[in-house]
Amino acid sequence: MRLNMKSLILAALVLICAAISAGASEKGDWKQKMMSEKIAFLTVELNLTPEEAQAFWPVYNQICAEFDTVMGEIFKAQRAMSKAIGENKSEAEISALLDRYLSAQQKQREINASMAERYRKVLPESKVAKLYISEEKFRRQCIHRMHNRPEGVKKPQNCK
Numbered sequence: 001m002r003l004n005m006k007s008l009i010l011a012a013l014v015l016i017c018a019a020i021s022a023g024a025s026e027k028g029d030w031k032q033k034m035m036s037e038k039i040a041f042l043t044v045e046l047n048l049t050p051e052e053a054q055a056f057w058p059v060y061n062q063i064c065a066e067f068d069t070v071m072g073e074i075f076k077a078q079r080a081m082s083k084a085i086g087e088n089k090s091e092a093e094i095s096a097l098l099d100r101y102l103s104a105q106q107k108q109r110e111i112n113a114s115m116a117e118r119y120r121k122v123l124p125e126s127k128v129a130k131l132y133i134s135e136e137k138f139r140r141q142c143i144h145r146m147h148n149r150p151e152g153v154k155k156p157q158n159c160k
Contacts, residue, residue: 034142035064037138038135038138039057041134041138041141042060042131042134042135042138045130045134045137045138046123046127046130046131046134047127048127052122052123052127055122055123056119056122056123059118059119059121059122060119063111063115063118066111067108067111070104070107070108070111071108073100073104073107074101074104074105074108077097077100077101077104078101080097080100081094081097081098081101084097116128119131
């Protein structure tokens, strides 16, 4: 059986993801494991050519990093607001925290608004559309796995 370049890249990607997943400790980096699984899933779902993959993954990783940063800001702002309300802080202090939260939410909307345009620069329209569908499909699979995990298996700490 003859392997083409795309098959070799996919096989290498799966091996890399498996190695990363195996290295993630039980207590440790579940996020890295999930990202590895997501990369493998999206690569297959999108049927990326080697050229597309080379252009797409840096853009995708940059957007993910931006989302991680803004989500951190959103969660910090939420916790700060909750604490301030619980401690009966002044309206002015709560107002400032609310403004911080809303600003982070606005950054998230701006990232969302720019994503499709950034993806369109490196992928055909059909694959950009399939990316959105595939990300939702992956998310649903993860939720399904979380709900159907065996008794006694702990869920990751950051999952509610």
